[in-house]
Every structure is written in structure tokens, then in C-alpha cells.
Amino acid sequence: MSGILNVTGGTPLTGEITVRGAKNFVSKAMVAALLGNTPSELRNVPQIKDVDVVSGLLRLHGVDVDYDVDAGVIRLDPRNVETAHVADIDAHAGSSRIPILFCGPLLHRLGEAFIPDLGGCRIGDRPIDYHLEILRQFGAVVDKRAQGIRITAPRGLHGTKINLPYPSVGATEQLLLTAVRAEGVTELRNAATEPEIIDLIAFLQRMGAIISVDTDRVIRIEGVAELHGARQTALTDRIEAGSWASAALATGGDILVRGASQAGMMTFLNTFRRVGGAFEVLDEGIRFWHPGGELNATVLETDVHPGFMTDWQQPLVVALTQATGLSIVHETVYENRFGFTEALRGMGATIQVYRECLGGAPCRFGQRNFYHSAVVSGPTPLRAADIEVPDLRGGFSHLIAALTAEGTSRVGGIDIINRGYENFMGKLEALGAQVSPG
Numbered sequence: 001m002s003g004i005l006n007v008t009g010g011t012p013l014t015g016e017i018t019v020r021g022a023k024n025f026v027s028k029a030m031v032a033a034l035l036g037n038t039p040s041e042l043r044n045v046p047q048i049k050d051v052d053v054v055s056g057l058l059r060l061h062g063v064d065v066d067y068d069v070d071a072g073v074i075r076l077d078p079r080n081v082e083t084a085h086v087a088d089i090d091a092h093a094g095s096s097r098i099p100i101l102f103c104g105p106l107l108h109r110l111g112e113a114f115i116p117d118l119g120g121c122r123i124g125d126r127p128i129d130y131h132l133e134i135l136r137q138f139g140a141v142v143d144k145r146a147q148g149i150r151i152t153a154p155r156g157l158h159g160t161k162i163n164l165p166y167p168s169v170g171a172t173e174q175l176l177l178t179a180v181r182a183e184g185v186t187e188l189r190n191a192a193t194e195p196e197i198i199d200l201i202a203f204l205q206r207m208g209a210i211i212s213v214d215t216d217r218v219i220r221i222e223g224v225a226e227l228h229g230a231r232q233t234a235l236t237d238r239i240e241a242g243s244w245a246s247a248a249l250a251t252g253g254d255i256l257v258r259g260a261s262q263a264g265m266m267t268f269l270n271t272f273r274r275v276g277g278a279f280e281v282l283d284e285g286i287r288f289w290h291p292g293g294e295l296n297a298t299v300l301e302t303d304v305h306p307g308f309m310t311d312w313q314q315p316l317v318v319a320l321t322q323a324t325g326l327s328i329v330h331e332t333v334y335e336n337r338f339g340f341t342e343a344l345r346g347m348g349a350t351i352q353v354y355r356e357c358l359g360g361a362p363c364r365f366g367q368r369n370f371y372h373s374a375v376v377s378g379p380t381p382l383r384a385a386d387i388e389v390p391d392l393r394g395g396f397s398h399l400i401a402a403l404t405a406e407g408t409s410r411v412g413g414i415d416i417i418n419r420g421y422e423n424f425m426g427k428l429e430a431l432g433a434q435v436s437p438g
Contacts, residue, residue: 003412003413003414003415003438004410004411004412004414004437004438005399005410005411005414005425005435005436005437005438006408006409006410006411006435006436006437006438007384007399007402007403007408007409007410007411007433007434007435008384008407008408008409008434008435009251009382009384009402009403009404009405009406009407009408009409009434010404010405010406010407011251011403011432011433011434012248012251012252012253012254012290012432013247013248013251013253013254013255013403013428013431013432013433014253014254014255014431014432015254015255015256015430015431015432016255016256016257016258016430017244017255017256017257017258017427017430017431018257018258018259018285019046019236019237019240019241019244019257019258019259019260019285019422020044020045020046020072020234020236020237020259020422021042021043021044021045021046021072021233021234021235021236021237022195022196022199022234022235022236022237022238022239023046023048023050023051023237023239023240023419023420024169024194024196024237024239025196025199025200025234025235026042026045026046026050026051026234027050027051027053027054027098028101028173028177028196028200029042029199029200029203029232029234030042030051030054030055030058030074030076031054031058031098031101031102031105031177032105032177032200032203032204032207033058033063033076033078033229034058034061034063034078034081034102034105034106034109035078035105035108035109035177035180035181035204035207035227036078036207036227036228036229036230037078037079037226037227037228037229038077038079038228038229039064039075039076039077039078039079039229040075040076040078040207040229040230040231041073041074041075041076041229041230041231041232042073042074042076042231042232042233042234043071043072043073043231043232043233043234044072044233044234044235044236045067045072045073045074045234046072046237046422047069047072047422047423048418048419048420048421048422049418049419049420050098050419050420051067051074053098054098055067055074057098057099057102058076058078060088061081061082061083061102061106062078062080062081062082063076063077063078063080063081064076064077064080065077076229078109078229081106081109081110082110083110083112083114097128097170099115099116100115100128100131100170100174101170101173101174101177102115103115103131103135103140103151103174103178104135104138104157104174104177104178104179105177107135107140107151107152107153107157107178108157108178108181108182111152111153112150112151112152112153113150113151114148114149114150114151115128115148115149115151116147116148130168130171131170131171131174132149132151134162134171134174134175134178135151135174135178137160137162138153138157138158138159138160138178138179138182138186139153139155139156139157139158140152140153140157141153141154156182156183157178157181157182157183158182158183158184159179159182159183159184159185159186159221159223160182160186160187161186161187161189162175162186162187162188162189163188163189163190164188164189164190164191165190166190166364167190167191167192167193167217167304168192169192169194169196169197169304171192172188172191172192172197172219173197173200175188175191175219175221176197176200176201176204176211176219176221179221179223180204180207180209180211180221180223180224180227181223181224181225181226181227182221182223183223184223185220185221185222185223186220186221186223187218187219187220187221188218188219188220188221189216189217189218190217191217191218191219192217192304192305193213193217193304193305193306194304194305195235195238195263195264195305196235198213199232199234199235201213201219202232203230203232204227206230206231206232207227207228207229207230208224208226208227208228209221209224209227210222210224235261235264236259236260236261236264237420238260238261238264238265238268238309239309239311239312239393239420240420240421240422241257241259241260241261241265241286242265242268242309242311242312242315242316243312243315243393243396243400243421244257244288244427245257245268245272245277245279245286245288246312246315246316246318246319246400247315247399247400247403247431248277248288248289248290249272249275249276249277249288249290249295249316249319249322250318250319250321250322250400250401250403250404251290251400251403251404252290253289253290253431254287254288254289254290255287255288255289255431256282256284256285256286256287256288257285257286257287257288258284258285259284259285260285260286261286262281262286265286266306267306267307267308267309268308268309268312269286271298271300271308271312271316272288272316274296274298275295275296275298275316275319275320275323276290276291276293276294276295276296276323277289277290277291277295277319278290278291294323294324294379295319295320295322295323295324295378295379296323296324296325297320297323297324297325297326297327297376297378298320298323298327298328299327299328299359299360300313300316300327300328300329300330300359301329301330301332301359301360302329302330302331302332302333303332303333304333310331310333310334310337311393313329313331313337313393314337314340314393314394314396314397315393315396315397315400317329317340317341317344317351317374317376317397318344318397318400318401318404319400320376320378321344321349321350321351321376321378321379321380321382321401321404322378322379322380322404323376323378323379324378324379325377325378326375326376326377327375327376327377327378328358328359328373328374328375328376329359329373329374329375329376330357330358330359330360330363330372330373331365331372331373331374332360332363332364332365332372335365335368335370335372336370336371336372337372337394338353338371338372338374339390339391339394340390340391340393340394340397340398341353341374343385343387343388343390343398343401344382344397344398344401346385346387347382347383347384347385347387347401347405347409348380348381348382348383348405349376349378349380349382349401350376350377350378350380351374351375351376351377352374352375352377353371353373353374354371354372354373354374354375355369355370355371355372355373356373357372357373358373358375359373381405381406382401382404382405382406383405383406383407384402384405384406384407384408384409385402385405385409386409386410386412387401387402387409387410387411387412388412388413389411389412389413389414389416389417390413391416392416392417392419392420393420395411395413395414395416395417396417396421396424398411399411399414399417399424399428403428403433410438412438
């Protein structure tokens with residue numbers, strides 16, 4: 001597919017699409033399969049770039065990967081795990097940050113791990129230093145070299161007590177993947193508890209791990225000597241479901257998102273309703289639509305689960321440009337997630353970003369000179385423009401803006417959206433969008 005998409009806006013998106021498994025679970029469960037001594041199987045797997053990246057990295061390490069794309073089933077046989085070549089890892093990893101999560105499993109399987117310089121969406125600092133510090137606390141030795149980082153565990157890995165300063169999803173995943181086969185008990189305080197994390201814990205438990213999730217964000221892991229393969233069906237991607245819901249709202253459309261689940265989206269659904277959107281929970285998914293009339297401005301603050309997901313924020317901001325009044329959005333998860341609003345302003349939106357914490361309690365970015373609050377004034381008609389996609393979620397937001405705007409926009413860098421949205425071109429066409437490769 002071309003990296004440029006011509007999008008003619010002004011037509012409501014109507015129809016139905018299907019959303020499959022969550023990117024943020026599937027890619028991590030694929031890494032977890034490395035820990036087993038027999039094959040694992042994941043179902044409801046989406047055809048997205050991140051799955052291809054992890055598949056490539058696993059194959060480099062000797063894992064046999066059999067992916068039935070149409071059925072959404074991936075089988076992973078890790079019985080012949082081996083050390084991969086540095087240059088190969090670098091080439092396959094690309095901009096993904098997944099390789100950092102290979103460290104714990106590879107230390108258990110091979111006694112060493114190597115990670116190249118890491119990329120990813122430029123939406124915030126997301127340093128790997130904290131991941132490395134977690135590994136050190138388990139007893140790993142970190143050797144930083146010119147081409148990357150070599151990690152060894154000459155005395156094995158041992159359980160530890162860690163209190164996260166912030167309930168980071170990545171740090172929680174790192175700890176889980178390292179602790180399950182470490183000797184002794186590990187206790188993690190202030191852990192992330194997103195549904196994708198809970199499903200990863202369930203997958204590890206099916207593999208033979210002993211993990212308890214206590215109250216107040218405390219997770220305890222009793223290390224075991226070995227794990228076996230397991231089978232699990234991935235939970236639906238609630239980020240993608242929320243993105244299509246926002247597209248329905250912004251364009252005045254009506255979309256049935258097959259596979260969408262109410263349980264993981266309750267916070268989003270409440271906000272969607274407050275803004276003036278309508279939804280209906282069905283057995284097969286959730287139908288989202290714009291019921292007509294004005295949309296309502298709102299005050300919104302992103303937070304870790306069970307708060308409003310940061311990944312829902314960007315698509316919804318586009319819909320808020322069509323709401324009447326002043327909406328306030330306070331981003332507390334990533335410090336640099338309002339860069340996408342510059343393109344929206346170029347399309348006619350009235351959005352002002354601020355360094356101060358607006359609309360809620362002070363957050364960890366409040367005194368650090370980051371533009372992490374936004375005020376959206378609406379409704380403002382959007383007009384077509386040439387846009388360059390900045391990152392995954394911002395890119396989908398730009399796509400929604402182009403679909404909402406009058407005229408034909410040229411959206412560049414569209415391939416980034418493939419990282420997390422399965423067959424989005426086919427889904428756009430199914431919903432009646434006027435799009436064509438540039």
C-alpha cells in the first residue's frame with residue numbers, strides 16, 4: 001500500500017467492521033511463549049505490523065512461527081531457542097520497542113540477551129533505563145555497548161521487591177516476563193492493571209506460572225522452574241474499537257464494531273455518552289452513532305486503567321472539534337501527546353495547548369515544561385489539507401479529521417497506521433469512506 005492516502009471528507013461513515021485481538025496483548029503474549037518448553041497457540045490474532053515484527057524476532061531466535069492470517073491463529077514452538085545475530089535483531093526490530101521485553105525470557109532460556117537501539121512512536125520519553133534497572137534487581141548484569149546492550153545473568157535471576165513510581169504498562173510487563181521463572185518470590189507494587197495486563201497474567205498462569213493480583217495494584221509472583229505452552233483467545237482491541245467509535249461521532253456516522261466488548265470500554269462509553277454520542281451494546285459487538293443535534297463539550301483527563309486511556313484521547317479530540325463550547329483535555333500518561341493537534345489547527349480546528357495541568361489535579365508533568373493540556377473550542381468546520389502522520393494514534397486521528405473535513409486531503413506516512421489497525425483501508429471502504437492511494 002502507498003504511503004500516501006487521498007481522503008475526501010464530508011461523508012458520514014456507516015456500516016459494520018470487525019475488530020480482532022488487542023495489539024497490546026497479542027505482541028506481549030507472543031514474547032511470553034518464549035518461556036515455554038512446548039508450543040503455544042493464540043487465537044483472534046489481528047494482521048498488523050507489530051505481529052509481523054514480533055514473529056520475525058521470534059524466528060531469529062529459533063522459534064517456529066506458524067501464522068494462519070485468515071483464521072487469526074498463530075502457533076509458536078520455542079523448543080529450539082537460540083541466540084540471534086545482533087544485526088538481524090536490529091533489522092527486524094525497526095521502530096518497535098518490543099525487543100526490550102525479550103530480555104527476561106531469553107535470560108531464562110539462553111542465559112543472555114541482546115537488544116539494539118530501540119525506536120517506537122515519538123510520543124514521550126519512554127526510557128528503557130527503567131527496564132534495565134528492573135532486570136538488574138533480578139540479578140542481571142547489563143553491559144552497554146556501541147551497537148546495543150548485552151544482558152547476562154551469571155548467577156541466575158532471583159525474585160525481588162519492586163515499587164514502581166508510576167504504574168507503567170511496559171515496566172509491569174517486563175517484571176512479569178522476568179519474575180515467572182526467577183527463583184523465589186517477586187512482589188510488584190503500584191503495578192499496571194490494564195485488561196491487556198490481566199490477560200497476559202492469565203496466559204502466563206495457563207503456562208504454569210503462579211501469579212496473584214491483589215488489591216491496591218500489588219502483584220505477587222512465585223517463581224517456577226519451568227513453563228509449558230498454552231492456548232488463549234486474545235481480548236478485543238479496545239483502542240481500535242474506541243477509534244472507530246470516535247470516527248462515527250466526528251463524521252456524523254453509524255458504525256457497528258463487531259467484537260467490541262463493554263467490559264474494557266466502560267470509561268470510554270461514559271465519556272462518549274456525555275459528549276452526545278449514542279451506543280448500543282449487542283451480543284456481537286457495540287454499535288456507535290451520532291444521534292443528531294449538537295455534541296457537548298467536556299472535561300477529560302487521561303489516566304492509567306481504570307481511567308480514560310491515553311490512546312482514546314487523540315481520536316476523540318477530533319470529535320470534540322465538532323462539539324459546542326470549550327472542552328478541556330489533560331494528558332497525564334505521556335508528556336508529548338498533543339503534537340498531532342498542529343495538523344488539526346491547520347485544518348481549521350481551534351485548539352490551544354498549555355504547560356499547566358488544566359481541568360484536574362496536578363500531575364507528574366505539571367512542573368516539567370511539557371505541553372500536556374489542551375483546550376478545544378468548537379464547533380469548527382474542518383477543511384482539507386496535506387497532512388503527515390506523526391505516530392500510530394495521532395495518525396488515525398488525522399485520518400478521522402480528513403474524513404470529517406470538506407474537500408480532499410493528502411495524508412502521508414499512512415503506513416504507520418498498519419502497526420495497530422488491521423486492514424484499515426478495507427474497513428474504511430466498507431464504511432463508505434472516499435479514499436484512494438496517492
